[in-house]
Amino acid sequence: MELTHEHEATRQSVLKWIDDKVNPHVDDWEAAGIYPAHQVMGALGALGMLGVSKPEKFGGLGLDFSYAAVVAEALGSIKSGGVAMSIGVQTDMCTPALEKHGSDALCEEFLRPAITGEYVGCIGVSEPGGGSDVASIRTTARKDGGDYVINGTKMWITNGVQADFCCLLANTGDGPVHRNKSLIVVPMKTKGVEIARKIDKIGMRASDTAQIFFDDVRVPQANRIGEENMGFIYQMEQFQIERLWGALNNAAMLQRAIDCTIAYTRERQVFGKPVLDNQYVNFALAEMQAEVEALNALNWRGVEMVVAGQDATRIATMAKLKAGRLARTVADGCLQFWGGMGYSEDSEISRIFRDVRLTSIGGGADEVMLRILTRYMGIASD
Amino acid sequence: MKVLVPVKRVIDYNVKAKVKADGSGVDLANVKMSMNPFDEIAVEEAIRLKEAGTAEEVIVVSVGVKQAQETLRTALAMGADRAILVVAADDVHNDIEPLAVAKILKAIVDEEQPKLVIAGKQAIDNDMNAAGQMLAALLGWGQATFASELTLDGDAATVTREVDGGLQTITVGLPAIVTADLRLNEPRYASLPNIMKAKKKPLDEKTAADYGVDVSPRLEVVKTTEPPVRSAGIMVESVDELVSKLKEKGVV
Numbered sequence: 092m093e094l095t096h097e098h099e100a101t102r103q104s105v106l107k108w109i110d111d112k113v114n115p116h117v118d119d120w121e122a123a124g125i126y127p128a129h130q131v132m133g134a135l136g137a138l139g140m141l142g143v144s145k146p147e148k149f150g151g152l153g154l155d156f157s158y159a160a161v162v163a164e165a166l167g168s169i170k171s172g173g174v175a176m177s178i179g180v181q182t183d184m185c186t187p188a189l190e191k192h193g194s195d196a197l198c199e200e201f202l203r204p205a206i207t208g209e210y211v212g213c214i215g216v217s218e219p220g221g222g223s224d225v226a227s228i229r230t231t232a233r234k235d236g237g238d239y240v241i242n243g244t245k246m247w248i249t250n251g252v253q254a255d256f257c258c259l260l261a262n263t264g265d266g267p268v269h270r271n272k273s274l275i276v277v278p279m280k281t282k283g284v285e286i287a288r289k290i291d292k293i294g295m296r297a298s299d300t301a302q303i304f305f306d307d308v309r310v311p312q313a314n315r316i317g318e319e320n321m322g323f324i325y326q327m328e329q330f331q332i333e334r335l336w337g338a339l340n341n342a343a344m345l346q347r348a349i350d351c352t353i354a355y356t357r358e359r360q361v362f363g364k365p366v367l368d369n370q371y372v373n374f375a376l377a378e379m380q381a382e383v384e385a386l387n388a389l390n391w392r393g394v395e396m397v398v399a400g401q402d403a404t405r406i407a408t409m410a411k412l413k414a415g416r417l418a419r420t421v422a423d424g425c426l427q428f429w430g431g432m433g434y435s436e437d438s439e440i441s442r443i444f445r446d447v448r449l450t451s452i453g454g455g456a457d458e459v460m461l462r463i464l465t466r467y468m469g470i471a472s473d
Numbered sequence: 474m475k476v477l478v479p480v481k482r483v484i485d486y487n488v489k490a491k492v493k494a495d496g497s498g499v500d501l502a503n504v505k506m507s508m509n510p511f512d513e514i515a516v517e518e519a520i521r522l523k524e525a526g527t528a529e530e531v532i533v534v535s536v537g538v539k540q541a542q543e544t545l546r547t548a549l550a551m552g553a554d555r556a557i558l559v560v561a562a563d564d565v566h567n568d569i570e571p572l573a574v575a576k577i578l579k580a581i582v583d584e585e586q587p588k589l590v591i592a593g594k595q596a597i598d599n600d601m602n603a604a605g606q607m608l609a610a611l612l613g614w615g616q617a618t619f620a621s622e623l624t625l626d627g628d629a630a631t632v633t634r635e636v637d638g639g640l641q642t643i644t645v646g647l648p649a650i651v652t653a654d655l656r657l658n659e660p661r662y663a664s665l666p667n668i669m670k671a672k673k674k675p676l677d678e679k680t681a682a683d684y685g686v687d688v689s690p691r692l693e694v695v696k697t698t699e700p701p702v703r704s705a706g707i708m709v710e711s712v713d714e715l716v717s718k719l720k721e722k723g724v725v
Contacts, residue, residue: 097672100546100547103507104550108662137664138663138664139665143665152665152669154669
């Protein structure tokens, strides 16, 4: 699709903000294993970047998804994948279902402050017993009077330590596994919500990831998003946006991997000439560039479908899969050309290498993407 | 009060400039271009005057190629009210010299009657540092260059200037030209709502001929070269060796 001057201006504004206000601090945040989410979200919210495609009624811009896609790409220039991911969780992972199916009152209470950046959100789907296998989650929300009483454990929750609310998936019925779950917005300061621990990870280190216990947590039934027992369906819809966001952001990070590798190998001398001046190296980089460009094409086909109001599940699934695959080959291929520097903590490429490894796992593992695709192809084995 | 801000589209400050093969100038084909950073500071200062209620309208002007309208849209997204684009060149490599720019700006000032012109102190491409001063001369207005602080009080502007060894504070009567130095302010990032609003703000397109200004160059660029590559240094073993090497070179 053709991008307008306004798309480009949006990208430039975000890039400039990242250069001035974010990248100078990321090393400290990575070392701390957490970043000041409220401060960063507040600044980004003031620029209007958290509500790009959200309804104007709740403080969003009401623009089509192509603008959100541009922001997702621009965030790839943050030199800490964890910070970008945290923002992505806020804009395109824990709020799409709320925006689409939530009541006005619920949107007023949680979506509006998520758009201004006053609130930080998280998405509670994965559990210790199952992440990508969403149907098998065990957390329950039992009706009691006008409330739900929630019990269970959520795992791998990005923003979990700092979040103000959680868009939580829980079992609310006895029907078939795809028709017995609901999405419920849970304020994280509610009694019975306990952050069990902050999980130590190999990458995405500036982003806090939590295991969270829900012990008789009571929230009004009015906090349910949309209809009861439709949560699985809503979450599958929400996943399309999440996966596209992930693929877009990942492609931009891989572009950064290629760009920083070109810059490094141009300076780095080996056997009397720059590393880059070996055809073995520059051919490999050209090959990787072609792959990343192919991913971009797939990503933007998905974006176009979302903009056109079509179901983008098939393309978003493919984009997420290819992004995960490329994340491994491109990051690894680039790192190799950095030699010892690539294996050191200080280099840009080593952090990218660790961060993008998550793409094949988070938001549905590669193998789950393959499973979905076999169904589209009519060759599924179950 | 109207404030007029001239802005220039220049090679982005992050881009490593490359000289064209024929040495006639810097290669600008397919290179990222942005608003001159000092002009961004000037736009920011004008918008702050408007937000403070001192200025009613901020008009931005650019003289150059048609693509400079992107630069003007950026200024509108920051908060300027309307823009005037004066197309004076077809090729991005044809830089319009300061005197021609100043003459066009004078014609626009005559039409718009601003009480204040805030310009960047210089453009980062050619570092001429001349258009603002020339405009002041053509208009017969006072000028306060290299401003690091600006306060308006009735018909006068008090300007702090960064000079060698300290700060100089001067007062100029309005109308006047102020040129912005680096520390005048920190320009804002265009917010998405303002980027969308900018689309609807008026942008008038003119040509140099509309103002009867001849923009043909008066200067001839003889040669453009890359800066010399710094040659490798040597490691010395001791202070004595360092001193003797320095003596050899005749520097001590």
